[in-house]
Amino acid sequence: MRVEFNGVSLRYNTFEALKQITLRLEGEKIYGLLGRNGAGKTSLLTLLAAYREPTEGTITVNGQIHFENEKIMPDIAFLYERDYKEESETAKEVLEMAERYRPAYDREYAEYLVRRFKLPLEKPVKKLSKGMQSAMNVTLGLASRTAITIFDEVYLGMDAPTREIFYRELLEDQTRHPRMFILSTHLVSEMDHLFDEVIILDKGKVVVQEAYDRLVSRGVTVTGDERIVDPFVEGKKILNEQRLGKTKSVTLYGAFTEEEMARARSEGLDVGPVSLQDLFIFLTGEED
Template sequence: MTAVVEVSRLTKSYRDVTAVDDVSFAIEAGKIYGLLGRNGAGKTTLMQMITAQAFPTSGELRVFGESPFENNRVLSRICFIKESQKYPDNYRVADVLDLCSDLFPNWDRDFADRLVEVFRLPPKRQMRKLSRGMLSSVGIVAGLASRAPLTIFDEPYLGLDAASRSLFYELLVEDYAEHPRTVILSTHLIDEVSRILEHVIVINDGRVLIDEETDSLRNRAFTVSGATADVEAFAKGKTVLHRETLGGLASAIVVGNPGADDRQLARSLRLELDNVPLQQLIVHLTSRKSYGKEAKA
């Protein structure tokens, strides 16, 4: 598979703060990636370097096989929708879309116009008079209709209600199926997007903690629940990421993929085994008790 983004030992420091610390990974063409992590983990800094808005302190960065800095061949193939995109005060929604048609070679104006109707945007209203949700909708329209080979959304749905966010995910998947490209979603709403992510990169304290196919990541752990004593008996000798108790009941997140012996033991103890929601799994893997350092039960 062709790599759209190649990062090797990339570091970005601001005086005595290292925002991105010696990270290496590759982003392949034709996939939907989740770039995930806590606030301040280094995600935005990383995206700024990929889109040539910040220079690395050290390391190597290639986008479409070239350095992105002052390189219009590369930058014309990228659409970066930022969390708090700024617009000139006098710009209207229609002006933003006109600008996009000049910036993005693959811009689909008919699709953009349809999206404006779907998200009920007022084309003649000035951007500074839009609500937070409408501003996010304009970014979504620009990102989807750009049809850019590398499209990056950084928290693109602030201010949108659940129905509008769901609509965005549906439209993204539909258009991605018809017009394959590489999409990076940076978000804290992990469970909402987990069903559409094909690969997950988790940044924690400026470092890559997880770089894995989503299905593989889901198999990293499972939940066992039932009577407290039985859960403890099941978890004995296993690596446990998290425990919860309520009265005489308990649940535990256990590292690994349950095998036949585990399932037989769970049945004999009348325990339930289940998948761990992706967001919950990532939260525990990126907690201060880092993966691999949890106590044995």
């Protein structure tokens, strides 16, 4: 699949939620979509899911305008945290409805996920806990096996052990049935191992679209005796600092040269990768 945003803007009355977005997503990858509150993540995803049209620009899937395109829409699933208080259907009925409308839906896999998440099928959706509602949404997204599957923070209601089950199932099913996933999240440090590519939005604009490995190579973390670390990092762009006794760890923006790496080793310093979360905070930080 190939998705292209070309000069896309979205306005709500006078508020411009997205500003001249140009993006290209392709292949069977897991994309991480990051941004602070109000950055435009959900607006971007609702456009991709064809819930609305852009104010300006075009969005195409495999070269075709996808809005109200009946050939394309069954291949895009958009799962998001929603209010189920008016929903009287049971979880079983919701899953059965998805099976009718999703041509690639795998009932056997859905039943397996129901058991994994201990989802009570006969209970009305509105009476499910937040965690179980999240598990139902994740089950819908994974079992539908659409060519483009979008998860917009649907896992927030899950507790940590259940989220780990989701992460494991996502990676395993991506191996068996590769497709395009887009995961919008604030759980950056918990989910970064899932991403093949990262997109960062800030104030309605794309500030980064880059492969995960290449992005985290933009910085380094230097750890050692603070008396050695402090002069070593002097004059460099510092993203984060941590201390434990006399040991200090400093995260820097900017890759090291081979000479700097050799010098660090010779002075007994450990040099490691930067975290995606530190980079995200830096790249979306407020200007002074």
